[in-house]
Amino acid sequence: MLKTISILVDNEAGVLARVTNLFSRRGFNIDSLAVGTTDDPSVSRITVRVDCDDRVLRQIIFQVGKLVCVHKVKVLDDNALVTRELTLIKVRCGQKERGEILDIAGVFRARVVDLTPEALTVELTGDGGKTNALLDMLRPYGVLEMARTGIVALDRGTASISDTPYEFNADSGEGNTAKGND
Amino acid sequence: MNGAEYIVRELILSGTRTVFGYPGGTVVALYDALYRHRREIRHIRTAAEQGAAFAADGYARATGRFGVCIATSGPGATNLVTGIANAFMDSVPLICITGNVDHHLIGTDSFQEVDIVGMTLGVTKHSWAVRSPELLVRAMKNAPRLADCGRPGPVLIDVARDVLEGESALYDEAINAARSGDNAATASSDPVPSQVEEAGMLLNASRRPLIICGGGAHRSGAGPAISKLAKQLGAPVCATLMGLGTLASDDPSYLGLVGAMASPAALRALKECDLILTAGARFSNRSAGSVDFTGGGKKLIQIDSDSAEINKIVRSDAYIEADAREALEALSVWLRAHEVEDRRPWPDEARASDGAAIDSRPPLKRGYIDPAEIFGAVRRAAGKSVIVATDVGLHQLYTARYFPLEPEDLFLTSGGLGTMGYGLGAALGAQLAEPDRTAILFTGDGSFMMNMNELVTAAEHKLPVIIVVLKNGQLGMVHELQRKECGRRYSATVLRQNVSIPKLAGAFGLKGVRVHSAEELGAAVREAVAAKTAAVIEVRTYLKGC
Numbered sequence A: 001m002l003k004t005i006s007i008l009v010d011n012e013a014g015v016l017a018r019v020t021n022l023f024s025r026r027g028f029n030i031d032s033l034a035v036g037t038t039d040d041p042s043v044s045r046i047t048v049r050v051d052c053d054d055r056v057l058r059q060i061i062f063q064v065g066k067l068v069c070v071h072k073v074k075v076l077d078d079n080a081l082v083t084r085e086l087t088l089i090k091v092r093c094g095q096k097e098r099g100e101i102l103d104i105a106g107v108f109r110a111r112v113v114d115l116t117p118e119a120l121t122v123e124l125t126g127d128g129g130k131t132n133a134l135l136d137m138l139r140p141y142g143v144l145e146m147a148r149t150g151i152v153a154l155d156r157g158t159a160s161i162s163d164t165p166y167e168f169n170a171d172s173g174e175g176n177t178a179k180g181n182d
Numbered sequence B: 001m002n003g004a005e006y007i008v009r010e011l012i013l014s015g016t017r018t019v020f021g022y023p024g025g026t027v028v029a030l031y032d033a034l035y036r037h038r039r040e041i042r043h044i045r046t047a048a049e050q051g052a053a054f055a056a057d058g059y060a061r062a063t064g065r066f067g068v069c070i071a072t073s074g075p076g077a078t079n080l081v082t083g084i085a086n087a088f089m090d091s092v093p094l095i096c097i098t099g100n101v102d103h104h105l106i107g108t109d110s111f112q113e114v115d116i117v118g119m120t121l122g123v124t125k126h127s128w129a130v131r132s133p134e135l136l137v138r139a140m141k142n143a144p145r146l147a148d149c150g151r152p153g154p155v156l157i158d159v160a161r162d163v164l165e166g167e168s169a170l171y172d173e174a175i176n177a178a179r180s181g182d183n184a185a186t187a188s189s190d191p192v193p194s195q196v197e198e199a200g201m202l203l204n205a206s207r208r209p210l211i212i213c214g215g216g217a218h219r220s221g222a223g224p225a226i227s228k229l230a231k232q233l234g235a236p237v238c239a240t241l242m243g244l245g246t247l248a249s250d251d252p253s254y255l256g257l258v259g260a261m262a263s264p265a266a267l268r269a270l271k272e273c274d275l276i277l278t279a280g281a282r283f284s285n286r287s288a289g290s291v292d293f294t295g296g297g298k299k300l301i302q303i304d305s306d307s308a309e310i311n312k313i314v315r316s317d318a319y320i321e322a323d324a325r326e327a328l329e330a331l332s333v334w335l336r337a338h339e340v341e342d343r344r345p346w347p348d349e350a351r352a353s354d355g356a357a358i359d360s361r362p363p364l365k366r367g368y369i370d371p372a373e374i375f376g377a378v379r380r381a382a383g384k385s386v387i388v389a390t391d392v393g394l395h396q397l398y399t400a401r402y403f404p405l406e407p408e409d410l411f412l413t414s415g416g417l418g419t420m421g422y423g424l425g426a427a428l429g430a431q432l433a434e435p436d437r438t439a440i441l442f443t444g445d446g447s448f449m450m451n452m453n454e455l456v457t458a459a460e461h462k463l464p465v466i467i468v469v470l471k472n473g474q475l476g477m478v479h480e481l482q483r484k485e486c487g488r489r490y491s492a493t494v495l496r497q498n499v500s501i502p503k504l505a506g507a508f509g510l511k512g513v514r515v516h517s518a519e520e521l522g523a524a525v526r527e528a529v530a531a532k533t534a535a536v537i538e539v540r541t542y543l544k545g546c
C-alpha cells in the first residue's frame, strides 16, 4: 500500500543523508522523495512515498522519529490530503507534429515552457496517474528526456503536521521522552 | 581558549575522569590539552584505536555513563568503527571524538582524510561534523545527554583540525555557562496506565506465563521487580545473552538462557507457556530466531523504552513503552490492586536442574579440562562481584550458560555485533572504572589472537585482569558450522599454531601459565586475585557446538 509520509527536519547539511541512510539501511523502499524548505527557514520538509505494510510503516515512523535531526513525522491520511508533483517532459517535435502535440498538452492542461524548431518541453502538475497518461501519449513522438520533482503533499483543511503528538526536539535533546531521542 | 582545551574542560566538567584513545596528527592539540589537564583527567593510550573503543565500552558498561574514546583522522577514525558499531548494537553510551583535516581541505581527499561521519551514519545515534566553534559547543553540550538518555548508544564528534586549534570566545562563555548551569537529568516517561491495564489483564488471564528479560531489563536494574512479579504470577524467568545477571542464578524462578545455548528448562518453558512477557529484549534472530512467540494461541506482551522496538519483529498483543523496571513495578501494583492472588509456580518439575550437565562430550585427552569444570573452578576462585568479559565464539556461549552470573557481577559481552576481540579491551576499560573488583576474561584461541596487542595496555597500567584462554585449536563456532553444513570440510578454522601463551604473556611482562586440571586453574586464579596481578592462563579444552 502506498503511504505518504511528511517529515520535518533541521535545514542543515547532512540531514537528508541521515534520513535516506536510515531508509536504505533498514530496507524501506522509497517510491518518491521531495525535499524543500518551509515557512521556517531553519526547517525543511521531506515528503516520502513508500510502498509498505502497516508493520513497516510503524517502523519507519519510529525509526525516523529517533533521528535527532527530525522534528516531526506524520503519515498523511490518504483520504484527506492534497498531493502534487511537477513533471517536465521534452519531446521531439518538428513543425508537422506541433499541432498534435499542443492538442495533447491542452487536454492534459500541460503548459508549454520551451519551444525550438525540433523540440518542445511541457510542464505538468498533478498526481502520478495523469503524468503517466500524458507520457504514454507523447512517447510515440519521441521523449527526449524528462524530470519529476517527486510528490509533495499537505493535509486538507486546517490539519497540519504541527498537530502530530510527537515532538522530536532536534539537537537540544530536550523533551526527549522515551518517544523521542532514545 | 582553543577548541581542544574546550573539549577537555567540558569533559572534566561532565564528570569524566578517564578517556581512551590514540594520538595522531590532527588531534595533537587535543592531546596537548589532555597533557595540561593530566591531573584532572586520565588518558589511557591503548595499543590500537579498536581497543580504545572497546575499553570505553567496558568503562561505560561498568559506570552506567558514557565512555569516551579519541582517535586521529583517517585510519585512526576507521579503526574505531567496529567499536562504535558494537556499542550501537548493544546500546552502550559512547562519545567518540575524531580529528579531521583542516576544514578547507575537507572533500579534497587530503592526507588521512575520511568521511567518518558518513561511514558511521548507520551505527551512531547522532553525529556532528564540526567545522566551526558554534557547532563544537553545540556538540559538546548535547553529546553526553544524547549518548546516555533513553536507549543509550554511541555519538560521534568529528572535529576539523583548525577548529581544535583555533581560539574562540564562545568557548569561554560555554564553560562559564556550564559551571553555573544545570545539567538536568532527563526524566523517563512513566508507564501509561492504559497500557499497564491491558498487559495486566492478559497476564491475569494467562495460566502459564513466562518472563524473558533482555539487556534493557538488566540496564534498568529490573531484577527485584522481575523477581517479585514472577512470584506473584508463579512465572518462570529466562534471560537473553544481554539480560544475563538480571536475576540471581539461584533465584527460584530462574530457568536460564534462551537463544543459542538455551537451557533445556528454558526451551521446555518456551514450548509450554501460554504467554510471554518480554522486558527490554529486542528479539534479535540470535536469541529469538528459533522461538515461536505467538504460535498455538500464545500471547505476547512487550516492554521496551524504545518505542521503535515494539512490534518491530514480532507483533505483540499488548505493550508498555517504558523503562523496564518501572513497567514491571507498575504491573505488580496493578495485579495487587486487582486482587490477583499469588499463583502456584509452573512448571512443577524441578527447575534449574540442568546445572553443569553438558551432554555427550567427547572423552577428554590428558591435560584437557572439561568445560563444565572450568567455569565452576573460576567462579569459586574469583569470589563475588566480579567483572566477567568474554570474546565471541563457543567459549562465549559456554560462559553465558555455565558461569553462574549473579546480579552483583558485571557481564561484558558483545551480544549484538558478535565482535571477536572485544573482550580484552572491554575488560581493561571496566577494570579501570572499578579497580577493586576482580576482572576475568574468558576468550578463545582465535579471539585472543585478534586483539592480544592490548596486553601491553594491561602491563603498562598494571591492570590485574585475569585472562583465561580456552584453547581448543579451532575457530570453534565456525568449525562447528562447517561440521554441520559443509560436510566436515574445515576451511580455515583449524588453528595449527604453536604459540606458547605463557611465553607470550611473559614477553609483555605479564604472568602466564598453562594449567592441566581444574584444580590448577582454580589455584592460578586464586593466586592472581590475591596478588592483584594480571595473569594469562592457558586452558586446553574441548567445546562442543550447540
Ligand SMILES: Cc1ncc(C[n+]2csc(CCOP(=O)(O)OP(=O)(O)O)c2C)c(N)n1
Binding pocket: B391, B392, B393, B394, B395, B396, B418, B419, B420, B421, B443, B444, B445, B446, B447, B448, B470, B472, B474, B475, B476, B477, B478, B543
Ligand atoms: C571480528 C570477527 N571476525 C569473524 C567472526 C566470525 N566468528 C564467530 S565465532 C568465530 C570463532 C571464534 O574462535 P575462538 O575465539 O577460538 O572461539 P571458540 O569458538 O573456539 O570458542 C568466528 C571466526 C566474528 N564473530 N568476529
